[in-house]
Amino acid sequence: MAFISDKEYKPMRFKDIAMILNVPKSERVFLDMELSDLVSQGKIELDEKGCYRLSKKGSYSGIFMSTQKGFGFVRAEEFGDDIFVSADDTNGALDGDKVEVKLITTIVRGKHGPSGKHEEGVVIKILERDSHAIVGTFTKMAGDNSKSEARIAKISALTGIVPYGIVVPDNQKYNFSILIDKKKSVSSADGAKVVVQITDYGNPNEYGNAARDDKRNSINNYISQDMPKGIITREIGHKDDPGVDVLSVVFANGIPVEVPEEVTKQLQTIPEEVAEEDKQGRLDLRDEVMFTIDGDDTKDFDDAVSLKYENGVYTLGVHIADVTNYVTEGSALDKDALKRGTSVYLADRVVPMLPHQLSNGICSLNEGTDRLTLSCIMQVDDEGNIIGHKMAETLVNINKRMTYNKVAELLEVYGTEKMKDAGPLDYEEYAPVLLKMQELSHKLRKKRMARGSIDFDFQESKLIVDERGKVIDIKPYIHNEATRLIEDFMLAANETVAEDYFWQQIPFLYRVHEKPDEEKMDTLTEFIRGFGYALKMPKGEIHPKEIQKLLKKVKGTDEENVISTQVLRSMRQARYSPECLGHFGLAAKYYAHFTSPIRRYPDFQIHRIIKESLEGKLTDERIKHYESILTSVGDSTSKTERRADETEREVEKIKKAEYMEQFVGHTFEGVISGLTSWGIFVQLPNTVEGMIRTALLMDYYEMDESTYTLVGRDSGNIFRLGQKLRILVTNAEKATGTVSFMLADPSLESGKMW
Known part of the structure; x- marks a missing residue:
């Protein structure tokens, strides 16, 4: 069963299974009996070609992922694909719950791009409720007159609790309100954002239907015994207070905020400066020229670089803060x-993985101070090949703290005609080494691209906030020569470290990105065919270079954004694993995260292994220890990474919507970035995306999947990707993070524009 359940398994005949499993002919009768037994149990089945596959008629367990409209999908690893569940078949399951789902049929549904097949199922059992607390807005129940007191008494008799008020969840996937028990709740003000722990799930489906059917009540004040009940465990602050919007997202996603008392006590034992005894026995690099290159507002510096060039060989040093010197295992x-698991970077704050005393203090590679590092020192030839390296515990002293923008300016101007008008340049004394670094960066990148490394070029944005956390501007984030230089050097170090410890056969934690699922690649191929593109997949295999070629072809075209997005969605998620499975996106056989231990736990974890290896302390007992924990660490850090990503995206959405509130009624020029049957997505130059609902257009529009256009049924009007539109901002809703547009001039729908 484990063989057929493996995600790499493809349906095959009895004979092929026997050969792969090395079953002798004399014992194949037992294999046949085992397979027949699994078929009779409904766990596997024979397809139309006589090949064995996992049964598509049985039940599976997985995580239920809800949508705002009530329907959802169950992600069941053993099944290999998401299972659609209609709103009527959720059986009270909430987003994040572990459920058992039974398959009932196959459906075809359009997604945000190409249509795809999904098995449909019904939730038959809730196996485990998601433990995350729910964040929402509290409405206090009035009780200052006889009428109100009588209502409270009536509700108490109906529900069995002393009602305090109602909380409406912020998350639109929870389409119900929660009745709050006053006895066990933290005292909270009306209009406060609060954290709620559900104590009785009731029957959300029945409650929601009844509330909607009762014309006298809204879902927010309809009370019934089916209503979920809970207690307030924390008041975050009033919904209109500065910063409460971001904190609400942080708490809703379960991001730890408080520093435990035990951590505070341990911090008191950590020095502010490097102790002399800690400097002993390290490779002393304090006389080497090295610097940090980071953003203008960066406060924690965990990587520095150095470079020498002699006899046709570059010696590139990537020096990373030695955090493990101060954070012992199990402390x-x-x-x-x-x-x-990771630091979380939000519009108005950073929720750090390590306390600021470490991340901004003793572990930060600040200019002019002695610091402990773990270094990967590589020798690179003139073709960009890494021909040698060594790992070492080192002692450094940073010559200069540099910024991306100023380094990029120097690289662009130095030694050219532009210097005449540029005036004095920052870091000019380091220009020769910076220019040599740029030269090496280009060679490393060329080598990486030649093997097929995929480079997505999505437009990113930086939110500029005031002291109250309010967004005052949104600017596109520009990748320049300096950001690419540091990226090239960090990638080289990550690959070098991963390959080194793979061949040493030492337990390690790798960053893996597995090959895309064949079916998803087939769907992508079908989608891009409508734009005149194709992918070569000999024997169903896709090579990263094919994806790279596709992205190069679409670069600068109207369809670039939507095709790049679909390519990304067709990929598997990168994760952490003790198995070295390669990195498809980088076209790398070996890859690990080594360069950011201040903000990522996996880097921190492998630093500990590397140091024990260098110090000769990696005994058989320690090897067994790491073998026993690395799978768990990989799973945990993969989950916390996804949690951080979701939190960052959600905060960015609500902050962009908040920023656009001031522009309701204003017109802007934008570009069509996406099309669906229900709406036209338009992106503005500041990266804000909003939607024009097709229901508000004069004509009835149908989606043409073959050309990926919206076509007016009566007018023949056509909307295409990349098309410029002048729009009017009609609404910006911070609570949902959505922005709504309409055509600034409805007469443009006449077709004359196109």
């Missing part, structure tokens, strides 16, 4: 860092 700091 309070270590446990808290693993729980957090």
Whole structure:
């Protein structure tokens, strides 16, 4: 069963299974009996070609992912694809619950791009409720007159609790309100954002239907015994207070905020400066020229670079903060860092993985101070091949803290005609080494691209906020020569470290990105065919270079954004694993995260292994220890990474919507970035995306999947990707993070524009 359940398994005949499993002919009768037994149990089945596959008629367990409209999908690993569940078949399951789902049929549904097949199922059992708390807005129940008191008494008799008020969840996937029990709740003000723990799930489906059917009540004040009940465990602040909007998202996603008392106590034992005894026995690189290159507002510096060039060989040093020197395994700091998994970067704050005393203090590679590092020192030839390297525990002293923008300016101007008008340049004394770094960066990148590394070029944005956390501007984030230089060097170090420890056969934690699913690649191929593109997949296999070629072809075209998005959605998610499975996106056989231990736990974890290896402390007992924990660490940090990504995206959405509130009624020029049967997505130059609902257009529009256009049924009007439109901002809803547009001039729908 384990063989057929493996995600790499493809349906095959009895004979092929026997050959792969090396079953002798004399014992194949037992294999036949085993397979027949699994078929009779409904766990596997024979397809129309006589090949064995997982049964598509049985039940599977997985995580239920809800939508705002009530329907959802169950992600069941053993099944290999998401299972659609209609709103009527959720059986009270909420977003994030672990459920058992039974398959009932196959459906075809259009997604945000190409249509795809989905098995449909019904939730037959809730196996485990998601433990995350729910964040929402509290409406206090009045009780200052006889009428109100009588209503409270009536509700109490109906529900069995002393009602305090109602909380409407912020998350639109929870389409119900929660009745709050006053006895066990934290005292909260009317209009406060609060954290709620559900104590009785009731029957959300029945409650929601009854509330909607009762014309006298809205879902927010309709009370019934089917209503979910809970207690307030924390008041975040009033919904209109500065910063409460971001904190609400943080708490809703379960991001740890408080520093445990044990961590605070441990911090008191950590020095502010490097102790002399800690400097002993390290490779002393304080006389080497090295610097950090980061953003203008960066406060924690965990990587520095150095470079020498002699006899046709570059010696590139990537020096990373030695955090593990201060955070011992199993300590309070270590446990808290693993729980957090990663730093979370939000519009108005950073929720750090490590306390600021470490991340901005003793572990930060600040200019002019002695610091402990773990270094990967590589020798690179003139073709960009890494021909040698060594790992070392080092002692450094940073010559200069540099910024991306100023380094990029120097690289662009130095030694050219532009210097005459540029005036004095920052870091001019380091220009020769910076220019040599740029030269090496180009060679490393060329080598990486030649093997097929995929480079997505999505437009990113930077939110500029005031002291109250309010967005005052949105600017596109520009990748320049300096950001690419540091990226090239960090990638080289990550690959070098991963390959080194793979061949040493030492337990390690890798960053893996597996090959895309064949079916998803088939769907992508079908989608891009409508734009005149194709992918070569000999024997069903896709090579990253094919994806790279496709992205190069679409670059600068109207359809670039939507095709790049579909390519990304067709990929598997990168994750952490003790198995070295390669990195498809980078076209790399070996890859690990080594360069950011201040903000990522996996880097922190492998630093500990590397140091023990260098110090000769990696005994058989320690090897067994790492073998026993690395799968769990990989799973945990993969989950916390996804949690951080979701939190960052959600905060960006609500902050962009908040920013656009001031522009309701204003017109802007934008570009069509996406099309569906229900709406036209338009992106503005500041990266804000909003939607024009097709229901508000004069004609009835149908989606033409073959050309990916919206076509007016009566007018023949056509909307295409990349098309410029002048829009009017009609609404910006911070609570949902959505922005709504309409055509600035409805007469443009006449077709004359196109």
